[in-house]
Amino acid sequence: MTSVAIDDDLLTAEATADPYPLFARLREQDPVRWSARHRAWLLTRYDDVSAAFQNKALSNDRVRPLLAARRERGEPTREPTAADRVLELIGEWMVVSDPPAHTRLRRLAAGAFKGQRISAMGEQITALVDELVESFAGGDLISEIAYPLPATVIATMLGAPAADRDRFREWSDELALVAFGTGGDARAERHERALRGLREMDAYFRELIALRRREPAEDMLTALMAADGDSAAGDRLSDDELVSMCALLLFAGHETTTNSIANGVLALLRHPGQLARLRADPELIAPAVEELLRFDGPIKVLNRWVVAETEIRGRRISPGERVHLVLASANRDPEKFADPDTLDLARRPNPQIAFGKGIHACIGAQLARMETRIAVARIVERLPGLALAAEPRWKPSLASRSLEELRVEVR
Template identity: 40%
Template structure:
């Protein structure tokens, strides 16, 4: 199995899709010894297991580490786990239900819709910079700053502090890779402490001086007398930044890299901008920014005759599921007109991405602005992939006009 699945290999990270095809062809579930996980590559299984309540993002609501056959993380990593374990991405009911309900009261469809003019303005400013310079790095000049600025605007983070956010997020997200090193953990702990301290001050300030921002709304959110704790608010804000921009950044850069490699599809999109909504969904399917989503087995399950015992970990391969020919006709063909496109890029079930509507607004704004204002945009040099496999993206995307 390790011959097929090589998440630490630069060649595999650059193009995992041929290996995914072989994984799908050779079974529905595969044991991967280096990470001690069961790999699941088929769309039907991934979609069903995302909704299966016998699985969980955590097991601590039912078991201790010892009862579950796991070792507690080192005490030195505690600041990262405190931050991570109070966010809705890594919680299960009843905590997940309570916190998501309260967060949803603050992060409403109206809140997201009201951000659209701001997103469009920010995208226009960033693309104008690329246009004036005659090119640049699409990752650093557009893909990264747009979602960070949007989240910062939403949270009410002063412009002078926004440069702190991306490095904090990158260091924290390093822990989501497979078998992270001790140095990765150290950086994540430092970022967790610094980001938490920053948000604690900001929350205290908003308690005395409320504003028109999401932090103020999270403080005010209540339901039958229940409110978010300070730690839950901090973890929610960090999750909104991390989940709310890592995927958008990589969808933008990976998406343009895909378009440059498919000039016929790029030409069709340039000729007809009304294709943009289906094009964005297809780019998210074709080269998935989050390749893997892990879940714990809380009660024994069976997949294709293989019993997966309680205490195991499943690695749901989103990238493989999104190229499954059983669900997507001609899955390795980029088709920007693809209408039937139930990709799993945003997940499913109770952990379906809360920020999906905002991500779609950001992607429509940046892709739309680049298509309108830089019709001759082209690749200046082939990009190099970052070493990370789970959150997969390029170091830079050099472009010219």
Template identity: 40%
Template sequence: MRFDPWNPDFVAHPYPVYEQLRREAPVSYFEPTDQWLVSRHADVNALLRDRRLGRSYLHVAGHEEFGREPEPEFQEPFWRVVRAGMLDVEPPVHTRLRRLVSKAFTPRMVESLRPRVKAIAGSLVEAYVEKGGGDLIAEVAEPLPVTVIAEMLGIPEADRHLLRPWSADICGMYELNPTPEAQHTAVRAAEEFAGYLKVLARERAADPGDDLVSALAAIPELTEDELVGTCVLLLNAGHEATVNVTGNGWWSLFRNPGELARLREDRSLLPTAIEELLRWDTPLQMFERWVLEDIEVDGVAIPRGAEVALLFGSANRDPEVFDDPDRLDVARADNPHISFGAGIHFCLGAPLARIELAESFGALLDRAATLELAEEPRWKPGYVIRGLEALNLTVSG
């Protein structure tokens, strides 16, 4: 098999291909997406921190100068939302936005959420165990982070059912060569979510509550578009990874029953197990960067204007960094995985994701006497954001 992100067999089993890439062509050009694939941990880690690359090039050049076609006009509402958040911009705009958002998203505030996260996870798992199982993703993995982020933002409970579909549709634009239908769906979701948040932000500016939208609305330096872009980013990044780490992680444990038994016997391994599950079957397989100045990687010249595809899933299995990388080890102590990125775009929500994962996995281990696969799961067709369609389990309390 070769690198083929549209092939279901590759999406299900990309790791042998990654091993071949690291060994034979650690930096290689992939014509179908006009990208340079970078597969080794050292290179991926270095490029994430290299300021000669960026998530965007629009702060230094126009589309034409970079040899790129301008985005179609119909996509404008999507990019207006996305580029108002900190993920898709570069300094000095990124620096200003991250500083402002960090004021409202402090480590103390995140840690203060732990009791609430524990209560939500416990309630979801209790209901799941009582009914004897079902789709773990739909009934536990998805509702937990969506409920947490909705409560953080101050989204009224009656509106929360809108969030997950909006997020999933928006994230469809990040897949490689998205279909026209996926593009239009992403644009529509971005428009609807932005419209909803603008109304909510104006309400909270006039009548503040104890929530993140109120806190952001009280920052005069933050524009309305930037507030919207920040909230959209927090929702998308704040739960897509958590959902997929939960599904991928339990599927990983079922494929490695000895490690599941270790975790059941010694709950103190939960923190290292979460990091290992993030590494072993990475939810975000690829992250892209634009080359703003000519660079050389492993002796390969990559010109200004090119796009690099940093293969997180490959980097996290690199034997130069991880001992016996294809082995799942819930006690792995030395684990410098890059599932949350690195450099200035390191995931702001990583501490919250870790809390959600620890409480979710812990609750299920505590309350389910038995956990068995009801059927082998199937992977969603997406490659960049990689997760299962469903994870159907049979559970007893």
């Protein structure tokens, strides 16, 4: 396979700090590139990433095959371990399923994400944000505001009592640790602890489900338990599936939303002209958040497995290979966005694809937009002297664009 000579390592210190120059080289010189370093195809142009979301040769089903292999290797009589149960729970997630399993899970989840239910959360989210922003006197804006907010919102929406909400944050971190795998001995021990935590989460959600069966409420969990009105047989989620769905919502909605708030605030602090524009015109918040998601969104790369031979821009892609859809590069493609490296809070049109596209497009996008809008708007309004206190560092992650900390001063 001929490859243009570019260092395509997305995990160097330089690319971790600022991946956009590398994305620009890839888009220009080798937009459908086999990367030996990442053992995956890198798609970096908007049109190719967009088309990949519709390509049936590219599959999301990547946990079930692991589970099947694990079962084949294991002793048939062995008791399932905590790791088995957690993998099973993750294997049920719609985000790692293809149709028809995906279609069914998505349909059953849709009722919980109806527009009205999300809009009704506006006041509670504003109250939560106000509480966090008012007690903020400078320091790490992530640990004090951007991190606690989304897990608390999900816990509230699912109907968990306020006293239990801190545990949701721990479970979310533990899920991330297990879902993204481990390496090294120190991490192996953390992994074991995380598994114990997730067992607790499993038991917790089961109890909450049993309670909601006895006492239905106006919450998301009760909505998830409802039968599908369109299916004659009244199809509904089993208890295992409900537990798995709760874990997915917590996992998918936490780090992403934390990063959309943190990356957004950082971009504003680095573009004082745009920050002043938003302060002068708070109505700009909706297009501003679309632009912040485009400019430096939470997800760099999504993964797909190739399950049938396919061709992209003349390159033959074969079953068994992996494809990385580089969302963060697509969102800076000059073929799609004028002056893509310029932050323009009033940019229109803005067809950014930070939430993906097609059948897996983010089901929580309306909620994520609302949380980010309220949080960014309140931070800008209530903390007028906000300034960077230290140069932030990015985490060396392939999938996410995630800051270690965001240290700020409130003058």
